[in-house]
Each structure stands twice: as C-alpha cells, then as structure tokens.
Amino acid sequence: MTSLTPTDTSHIRNFCIVAHIDHGKSTLADRLLEVTHTVEGRDMRAQYLDKMDLERERGITIKAQSVRLAHEGYELNLIDTPGHVDFTYEVSRSLAACEGAVLLVDAAQGLEAQTLANYHLARDAGLVIVPALNKIDLPAAEPEQRTKELAALLNCDPDDILHISAKSGAGVDALLQAVIDRVPPPTGDATKPLQALIFDSMFDAYRGVITYIRVKEGLLPSNARVKMFATRVESEAEETGVNAPEPTPVDSLGPGEVGYLVTGLKDVHQAKVGDTITLAGKLGSTEPLPGYREPKPMVWSGLFPAEGGDYSELREALDRLKLSDAALHFEPEVSTALGFGFRCGFLGLLHMDIVKERLEREFDLELIATAPNVEFRVHRGDEVEIVHNPAEMPSPGTYDSIEEPMVYATMITPADYLGAVMETSQSRRGEMVDMSYITPERVEIHYVLPLAEIVFDFFDQLKSRTKGYASLDYEPWGYQEANLVRVDVLLHGEPVDAFSTIVHRDKAYTYGKQMVERLRELIPRQLFDVAIQAAIGAKIIARETVKAKRKDVTAKCYGGDISRKRKLLEQQKKGKARMRRVGRVDVPQEAFIAALRVDDGAKRDVKK
Amino acid sequence: MTVEAHAEEPAGIYVHIPFCLTRCGYCDFNAYAGLDHLAPRYLRALMAEASLVAGVPGRAPGPPTWEGAEVASVFLGGGTPTMQTPADLATLLGRLRETFHFTTGVEITTEANPDTVDETSLSSLREAGYERLSMGAQSFDLAVLASLERLHSPDSVRAAFTAARAAGYDNVNLDLIYGAHGETIDSWDRTLRETIALAPEHISAYALTVEPSTPLGRAVASGVTPEPDPDLQADMFGVACELLREAGYRHYEVSNWAKPGFECRHNLGYWERRPYVGLGAGAHSYRDNHRWWNTRPPEEYMDRVERGELPIGGEEHLDPSDAYLEEVFLRMRILEGIPASWIDEQVSAPFIESGLIADEFDTLIPTERGMLLLNELVLALTAEASPSQTS
Numbered sequence: 001m002t003s004l005t006p007t008d009t010s011h012i013r014n015f016c017i018v019a020h021i022d023h024g025k026s027t028l029a030d031r032l033l034e035v036t037h038t039v040e041g042r043d044m045r046a047q048y049l050d051k052m053d054l055e056r057e058r059g060i061t062i063k064a065q066s067v068r069l070a071h072e073g074y075e076l077n078l079i080d081t082p083g084h085v086d087f088t089y090e091v092s093r094s095l096a097a098c099e100g101a102v103l104l105v106d107a108a109q110g111l112e113a114q115t116l117a118n119y120h121l122a123r124d125a126g127l128v129i130v131p132a133l134n135k136i137d138l139p140a141a142e143p144e145q146r147t148k149e150l151a152a153l154l155n156c157d158p159d160d161i162l163h164i165s166a167k168s169g170a171g172v173d174a175l176l177q178a179v180i181d182r183v184p185p186p187t188g189d190a191t192k193p194l195q196a197l198i199f200d201s202m203f204d205a206y207r208g209v210i211t212y213i214r215v216k217e218g219l220l221p222s223n224a225r226v227k228m229f230a231t232r233v234e235s236e237a238e239e240t241g242v243n244a245p246e247p248t249p250v251d252s253l254g255p256g257e258v259g260y261l262v263t264g265l266k267d268v269h270q271a272k273v274g275d276t277i278t279l280a281g282k283l284g285s286t287e288p289l290p291g292y293r294e295p296k297p298m299v300w301s302g303l304f305p306a307e308g309g310d311y312s313e314l315r316e317a318l319d320r321l322k323l324s325d326a327a328l329h330f331e332p333e334v335s336t337a338l339g340f341g342f343r344c345g346f347l348g349l350l351h352m353d354i355v356k357e358r359l360e361r362e363f364d365l366e367l368i369a370t371a372p373n374v375e376f377r378v379h380r381g382d383e384v385e386i387v388h389n390p391a392e393m394p395s396p397g398t399y400d401s402i403e404e405p406m407v408y409a410t411m412i413t414p415a416d417y418l419g420a421v422m423e424t425s426q427s428r429r430g431e432m433v434d435m436s437y438i439t440p441e442r443v444e445i446h447y448v449l450p451l452a453e454i455v456f457d458f459f460d461q462l463k464s465r466t467k468g469y470a471s472l473d474y475e476p477w478g479y480q481e482a483n484l485v486r487v488d489v490l491l492h493g494e495p496v497d498a499f500s501t502i503v504h505r506d507k508a509y510t511y512g513k514q515m516v517e518r519l520r521e522l523i524p525r526q527l528f529d530v531a532i533q534a535a536i537g538a539k540i541i542a543r544e545t546v547k548a549k550r551k552d553v554t555a556k557c558y559g560g561d562i563s564r565k566r567k568l569l570e571q572q573k574k575g576k577a578r579m580r581r582v583g584r585v586d587v588p589q590e591a592f593i594a595a596l597r598v599d600d601g602a603k604r605d606v607k608k
Numbered sequence: 609m610t611v612e613a614h615a616e617e618p619a620g621i622y623v624h625i626p627f628c629l630t631r632c633g634y635c636d637f638n639a640y641a642g643l644d645h646l647a648p649r650y651l652r653a654l655m656a657e658a659s660l661v662a663g664v665p666g667r668a669p670g671p672p673t674w675e676g677a678e679v680a681s682v683f684l685g686g687g688t689p690t691m692q693t694p695a696d697l698a699t700l701l702g703r704l705r706e707t708f709h710f711t712t713g714v715e716i717t718t719e720a721n722p723d724t725v726d727e728t729s730l731s732s733l734r735e736a737g738y739e740r741l742s743m744g745a746q747s748f749d750l751a752v753l754a755s756l757e758r759l760h761s762p763d764s765v766r767a768a769f770t771a772a773r774a775a776g777y778d779n780v781n782l783d784l785i786y787g788a789h790g791e792t793i794d795s796w797d798r799t800l801r802e803t804i805a806l807a808p809e810h811i812s813a814y815a816l817t818v819e820p821s822t823p824l825g826r827a828v829a830s831g832v833t834p835e836p837d838p839d840l841q842a843d844m845f846g847v848a849c850e851l852l853r854e855a856g857y858r859h860y861e862v863s864n865w866a867k868p869g870f871e872c873r874h875n876l877g878y879w880e881r882r883p884y885v886g887l888g889a890g891a892h893s894y895r896d897n898h899r900w901w902n903t904r905p906p907e908e909y910m911d912r913v914e915r916g917e918l919p920i921g922g923e924e925h926l927d928p929s930d931a932y933l934e935e936v937f938l939r940m941r942i943l944e945g946i947p948a949s950w951i952d953e954q955v956s957a958p959f960i961e962s963g964l965i966a967d968e969f970d971t972l973i974p975t976e977r978g979m980l981l982l983n984e985l986v987l988a989l990t991a992e993a994s995p996s997q998t999s
Contacts (some may be wrong), residue, residue: 555815557879559886569933
C-alpha cells in the first residue's frame with residue numbers, strides 16, 4: 001500500500017542502477033517490481049519502466065522514470081536513469097536525487113566505458129555504490145575475474161560484491177537488503193522551506209507538464225501554488241503523487257521522498273530538468289538547489305521535408321515535439337538545394353536520431369537530414385561569432401581563428417586492441433591524457449578529441465577496429481583552436497549548400513574525394529556532362545564527371561506503341577518533378593539521402 | 609497552336625496476324641507459337657471484323673465507324689503473316705478491298721519471315737496485291753542471330769531477298785536489330801554492309817530493347833544476360849547513320865531509313881497522326897484524338913467478332929495536353945520538328961547550344977545526337993504546360 005503521508009526519512013532509500021546497455025538494468029528493475037510485489041505477476045511485462053516504443057525497441061532508457069517499492073517497512077525509490085552520453089546532464093540530475101547506486105556489471109562482459117563514466121559521476125555525487133555482477137548463471141560468465149576487476153576499481157572487499165541473476169531472480173533479495181543496509185537514508189527537514197529537484201520533466205497530452213522530483217527540504221502538498229526557480233514561472237500544481245508504479249496521488253511528499261508533480265504548466269521549457277521547485281510566495285525557499293544548467297545543443301543538422309510541401313507540417317511537428325523535449329533547438333533554414341527546412345540543435349547523435357525518428361514515426365514525415373556538425377567559434381579581433389551551420393562559415397582570410405569543441409573521452413578496451421584504439425584516436429586528432437590497466441587484460445585510456453571527429457565516424461571506426469570490444473564515453477572539454485576549412489561540393493559549377501561541411505584541413509582532401517566519388521554513383525546521367533567538384537574556397541580539391549547520357553529513346557513507336565509511350569513519358573515527367581534541381585542538374589531525393597548518410601553512425605552509436 | 613485533327617485524310621489499315629513458328633526471346637508483341645490450328649477461323653474473324661468496323665447500321669454507340677473511309681495503306685503484321693498461304697492472304701486482301709475504298713496508289717505491305725517464303729509464294733503474294741515486303745533480317749552475324757533466338761541464317765535472308773527480287777518486288781524493307789548481347793561494333797558494321805550490298809529500298813534498324821515481360825527481360829532481371837550497353841548502342845546508331853547516309857538512304861525516323869520516295873507511307877500515317885484502323889487481336893485504331901484497341905487474346909477476339917460484337921478491349925480520348933505531347937514526340941521522331949514558337953526560347957536554347965536540336969527556319973529538329981535522346985528532350989521541351997490550345 002502506498003502511504004498518503006510522508007515516510008520518515010530513516011525508512012527511505014533512494015537509489016539508481018548504473019549499468020551498460022544490455023547488462024540487465026531493465027530486467028533487474030522488472031525483478032525488483034516483482035519481488036516487492038509492486039507489480040503482480042499477471043500485470044508484468046518486460047521493460048516495465050521503459051514507456052516509449054523507441055525505448056523498448058532500442059533497449060535504452062531515454063526518459064528518467066522513478067518507481068516506489070515497498071519492502072520490509074521501507075520506502076525504496078528506484079530512479080531509472082537515461083543510459084547515453086547525450087544525456088549526461090540528465091544522468092547527473094537523476095544521480096543528485098539519490099543517495100546510492102547499484103553498479104550493475106555483466107559477469108561475462110565486464111566493465112564498459114559508459115558504466116565507468118556513470119560510476120565516476122555517481123561517486124563524485126557522493127553516492128554509496130552497491131556493486132553487483134549480473135548474469136552469473138550465463139555459461140560465459142567469469143565471476144571471479146570480474147569480481148577482481150570491480151574490487152580493484154572500487155577499492156573494496158571482493159565479498160561486498162553481490163552476485164545476482166536478474167533474469168532468474170537469484171540474489172535479488174540480497175541486493176534489496178544490501179540497498180537498505182548500505183545506502184544511507186536521505187536527510188532533510190520537513191519544517192524548512194520547500195526545495196524539490198526536477199530530475200525529469202515530460203509533457204502529457206491530457207495533464208500538461210509532469211515533473212519528476214526529489215524533495216530535498218520541506219513539504220510539497222498537493223494543489224500548492226509552486227514556483228520554478230530558473231524560469232521564475234509560477235503555477236497552480238494539480239496533483240502530487242508517486243509512481244507505484246502507476247501514478248498514485250498522495251497528500252504530500254516529504255523530505256527525501258521521490259514522486260511526481262502535475263504542474264499545471266503547458267510547456268516543458270517552463271519546468272526544466274535540474275531546476276528547483278519551491279512554494280510560491282513567502283513560504284517558498286529563497287535559494288535554489290545547486291547544479292542547474294541550461295540544456296545546450298552539441299550537434300547541429302538541417303532537417304528538410306523530402307517533399308517540399310511538407311514544410312508547414314514539419315514546423316508544426318517540431319513545435320509539438322519541443323513541448324516535451326526541452327533540449328531540442330530549431331530555427332528556420334533555407335537551402336538552395338533542399339528548400340525550406342530547419343537548422344536543429346541536439347544534445348548529441350542519439351538525441352538527433354531520436355528526434356528524427358519521432359518526427360518520421362509520430363508525425364508521418366519523410367525527412368532529409370544534412371550531415372551533423374558541431375558548433376564553431378569564429379574569432380575576429382575581439383569578436384566571437386558562433387557558427388553552427390557550414391553555410392554560415394565565413395570565407396578563409398576573413399577571420400583570425402576558429403575554435404572547435406573538444407571532449408574528454410574515456411575508452412575501455414581489451415589490451416589486445418590497445419594499439420588499434422590509440423591509432424584510431426591519433427588519426428582522429430586525439431591527444432592522449434593517460435591510461436591505466438584495470439586488470440592485466442583490460443585498459444582504460446583517456447583522450448582529448450575534437451567532438452567533430454566523434455560526430456563524424458569515430459565511434460564506427462573504433463568499433464570496427466576493435467571488433468566491437470572497445471567502449472567509449474565522453475564529456476565536454478572546452479574549445480580549442482584548429483585549422484578548419486569549409487569544403488563545398490559543386491554540381492556543374494553550382495555549390496550545393498546541403499553538402500558543405502567544415503573539416504580539418506588535413507582531412508579536407510579525403511572528405512572531398514569521398515563525397516565526389518559517392519555522388520558520381522548517385523547522380524543519374526543527364527543530357528550533358530556533369531562535373532562534380534569539391535572545393536575549398538575557389539580551389540578545386542577533387543573532381544569526378546558523370547558522363548552525359550547518350551541514348552534514351554524508344555526504338556519502336558508504331559500504332560500500338562504510341563499510347564504506352566505517351567504514358568511512359570508522363571510517368572518519367574512525374575519522376576522528374578520529384579527531383580531536386582541544382583542549377584541544371586536533376587538530383588533524385590535518394591541521392592541526397594544516400595550522400596548525407598554518415599554510415600549510419602548515429603544508429604550504431606546507441607549500441608555502445 | 610492547335611493540334612489539328614486528320615479525320616478527313618485517308619486511313620491506314622493494320623491487320624494483325626498473331627501466329628508465329630516460335631517466340632523470340634526479346635519480342636513482346638501479341639504473338640503466339642503453337643496456335644496455328646486457329647488460323648482459318650482467325651482469318652474469317654478478320655474479314656468479319658472488317659465488315660463490322662466499316663459500319664453496321666444501328667450499331668451500338670462506340671468508336672466511330674469507318675463507313676466510306678478512304679484507305680491509303682494496308683499493313684499486314686504479326687506474328688508471321690507469311691505462315692498463311694498466299695491464297696488465304698489474297699482472299700483477305702480482296703475482302704478488305706471490297707469493304708473499304710482503296711485510293712489509287714494504295715501502299716500494301718506484308719511482313720515476311722525469310723524462312724516462310726520462296727519465289728513462288730512471293731510471286732503469288734505480289735500478284736494478290738501485296739507490293740511491298742518487310743522482312744525480318746535482324747543481323748547477318750550468326751552469333752547475334754543465335755543470341756536473339758532467331759531460327760533463320762544469314763543465307764536464308766539473302767535467299768529470300770533474291771527470291772523477292774525475282775518475284776518482282778521493287779520495294780523491300782529489311783529489319784535489323786542492334787545491341788544484342790555479344791554483338792560488337794565490327795559485327796554490326798558488317799551486318800550493315802551486307803544489308804547495303806543487297807540494296808533494299810528501305811531499312812529499319814532498331815536498338816534492342818529489353819521488355820520486362822519477355823524471356824529476355826527475365827534473363828536480364830535475374831542477371832543471366834547483361835543489359836544492352838546504351839553507350840555501345842549509341843555508337844552503333846552512329847555507325848548506322850553514317851553508313852546508310854553514304855549508301856544513299858534518307859534517315860526519316862529514329863529507326864528508319866529509305867531511298868528517296870520509298871518511305872513507308874503506312875508508318876508515316878501513325879507518326880503524322882492520321883487515322884488508322886486496326887483489325888485483329890490487340891490491334892489499335894485511331895481517329896480524331898480517340899484511340900481504341902481490340903482485346904488481346906485471339907480466342908476472345910474471335911468469339912466476340914463471331915457474336916457480331918466489336919472486339920474492343922479499351923479506349924482513350926486524348927485531352928489537349930495528351931494530344932500535344934504525342935504531336936511533339938511524333939513530329940520529333942520523323943524529323944519534321946516542331947515550330948520554334950511552341951517552346952519557350954529559354955527552354956530550347958541550351959539544347960540548341962549543346963547540339964541536340966537544330967533550329968532550321970524556326971523549326972526545332974533533333975540532330976543525330978538529339979534523336980537518340982528524344983525521351984529526355986521531349987520531356988524537357990514539354991515540361992511547361994502545353995501551349996494554349998485555342999490561340
């Protein structure tokens with residue numbers, strides 16, 4: 001039974017599960033729901049907490065969820081965190097809502113970079129770590145090896161590491177007990193002014209903006225007038241409740257408790273992740289909780305409707321999506337090749353991929369996305385111009401310098417592939433920071449790399465050169481000056497803005513050559529030779545030619561052939577009408593899509 | 609401009625005889641091997657259909673009747689019409705002559721397969737009134753003939769041609785096909801020279817076209833046979849243009865050459881959008897922007913004719929933009945060209961500049977290179993809405 005009044009802090013435990021994708025986090029969450037009878041067997045379904053279709057299909061968590069488990073008189077709040085580098089900030093807010101973290105590691109595969117990165121985040125946030133090896137019943141499991149590895153990393157007694165099987169349920173009771181024993185209860189004073197941390201915020205078509213919150217100090221009653229610190233918005237909250245796991249209203253939430261608040265707001269931008277909620281008026285706190293940050297796009301791409309006429313539908317879809325995605329930025333963009341569209345900013349490649357997929361799936365749009373790029377800082381004397389569209393990059397010689405965003409990358413690899421990892425990183429302009437052996441067989445290595453390289457194809461290269469064994473995580477690491485140039489692609493002398501990219505000068509030739517070769521395969525023969533050129537400014541760096549078509553005529557055209565011939569011409573005419581014209585060159589839609597595909601990098605990125 | 613109707617002009621009659629000895633792998637015509645036993649009944653149906661289309665008083669509404677129509681040409685195609693006896697073909701022609709008003713100088717052609725004719729049969733045909741012969745030679749290269757699945761040999765073409773001359777034929781066409789798998793420029797060059805050496809009055813040279821519904825189409829789709837190389841076919845077209853021009857043939861349609869005065873008037877009728885009557889299974893008729901066609905299966909065709917019905921399988925009425933499109937691509941095919949005023953100068957200028965069309969006395973005519981790209985050219989020239997039909 002869910003208590004309607006706040007639980008004493010001594011009987012509350014707030015924890016999350018830090019795990020690599022496929023290491024069994026969702027399965028463990030399912031088991032916890034079952035063992036604590038929060039969900040009865042007949043209502044159980046796999047990946048209970050992953051509510052979006054996309055989450056289930058991809059086996060990832062995009063939105064943070066919390067669920068209250070009642071166990072042996074304790075209120076256990078499990079806060080599910082997003083599991084991807086794009087959402088590092090969201091992860092940090094989820095962690096800030098917890099006192100402990102279960103570090104879940106696959107007993108066969110061992111530690112991965114993402115787990116490590118999130119472990120560091122959890123440790124830095126002061127969380128108590130409860131380490132557990134999962135899948136110990138798998139034939140490929142190496143519990144001893146993995147226990148040693150984990151104990152070394154955590155600097156803990158190997159006996160403190162639990163061995164479980166989330167699938168069979170073995171050891172799950174012990175894990176719950178360990179959470180109760182080891183994770184400290186939250187602190188907080190019910191008499192202090194309210195401070196509640198928003199660790200996720202979503203838009204519900206019926207109820208408006210719902211925030212997921214952790215009360216730090218004070219009491220949050222139902223139906224209170226509340227205030228968001230960062231946006232200074234006030235509203236009449238409609239309902240306070242907890243997920244157990246279905247939304248269940250409560251009278252109030254007390255210090256240390258986790259639940260939801262139906263805010264009465266209509267736009268997630270008014271209640272952002274990381275913000276603090278307090279009561280409006282004199283009873284409210286005067287100080288927000290620390291750590292709020294505005295979501296900042298890291299990766300930009302142009303989104304264009306494949307059918308020019310769908311522009312207004314795309315605009316509407318983006319407006320609707322923005323209601324539930326505070327991190328999504330967009331502004332109108334006009335491309336000579338692709339027409340009207342939007343320049344969109346994303347937290348990362350996965351975020352970009354998700355937005356694109358949701359637009360196509362939920363709004364039935366067909367889109368062309370230009371190659372993703374990072375944001376550049378162009379220096380001119382004391383002026384700094386932010387450029388996030390290659391088309392806006394000023395010509396060489398008109399600025400002093402350009403800076404690009406860097407990341408601090410953590411990679412974990414079997415020692416056998418260390419050379420491949422270093423080579424790949426070096427060839428992508430990486431600078432090694434340090435490296436250490438987790439065990440004699442596994443190495444943790446750090447590089448500072450341009451984000452642009454990661455956005456381009458770094459992860460694909462890393463995966464293919466380490467047979468999929470290396471894992472990667474990264475965090476922003478400031479800006480650094482670089483010798484960057486814009487490479488333009490010209491068709492029959494006309495620049496195609498959609499193909500312009502900013503790359504390091506050393507890579508310009510390779511990129512240009514690759515692009516013109518790819519386009520030569522994709523552009524159909526026309527009535528004249530079509531030159532495909534890559535250029536830096538006025539200098540041509542690569543060239544290919546699509547030779548003119550020489551024969552396209554019906555051989556026989558007698559009495560019975562004429563209607564058929566006319567209909568074929570009409571069809572051909574419709575096909576032509578669907579093509580994009582660049583100067584005199586007809587370019588089929590598919591050529592744009594294929595030429596702009598960065599080897600499906602974003603999609604595979606999800607699987608790290 | 610107005611696309612003029614040609615209703616008052618004399619019509620052509622096309623007679624379709626769908627029987628063949630074997631089916632060739634590339635052919636997608638309405639033709640059948642192994643149905644010879646239907647031939648006598650089919651020939652009777654053809655004659656009955658002629659009477660029907662020539663006008664049955666009180667006939668149900670439908671395509672216009674051809675009552676009193678003047679006929680300037682007859683063309684027997686197939687299939688292989690010469691699988692029928694000259695006597696039967698004579699009877700057929702006689703019936704057509706009774707049913708329609710043949711003009712003086714009417715052009716009467718029959719297609720002929722080299723293996724199905726000799727001097728005697730050709731003499732009879734000529735006597736019956738079939739004064740023009742169109743023979744399928746295809747190639748003088750054995751390997752190419754084999755690749756096309758043609759049964760005859762180069763020698764049988766020469767023999768049939770000699771027989772035709774001996775029988776008094778002074779207006780003969782030879783059909784050639786180029787670009788079959790395995791054919792080289794040299795082989796094609798030899799085929800052309802052999803053809804020219806025979807000195808027929810008319811030569812049709814067709815680039816091999818892969819039709820999806822044929823055995824060849826399936827072989828190409830499955831990768832068994834490579835698709836004809838369009839660039840090689842373009843080279844072959846160039847060789848044909850050059851050799852035939854030197855030999856005194858006039859290039860008067862994309863795939864047709866003739867000694868002056870020997871152009872096929874029947875085929876010109878299609879291209880000049882004059883009326884034509886189609887008799888037989890699947891045959892098309894046309895008059896006044898109205899086109900209709902007979903049902904394709906021979907049995908169904910015969911059944912319906914025998915019931916006194918017109919065996920119509922479908923029809924279409926060309927709206928002004930359809931008519932305009934047909935007018936443009938047909939005029940371009942026969943190098944008659946279109947008035948420069950029909951096309952926006954900005955649209956035509958790049959093609960004139962790049963040598964695909966020539967502007968001769970305010971008429972746009974495709975060049976030799978342009979002829980090979982007519983589909984694209986016509987699309988580009990008619991991309992804008994068709995000019996007003998009333999101006």
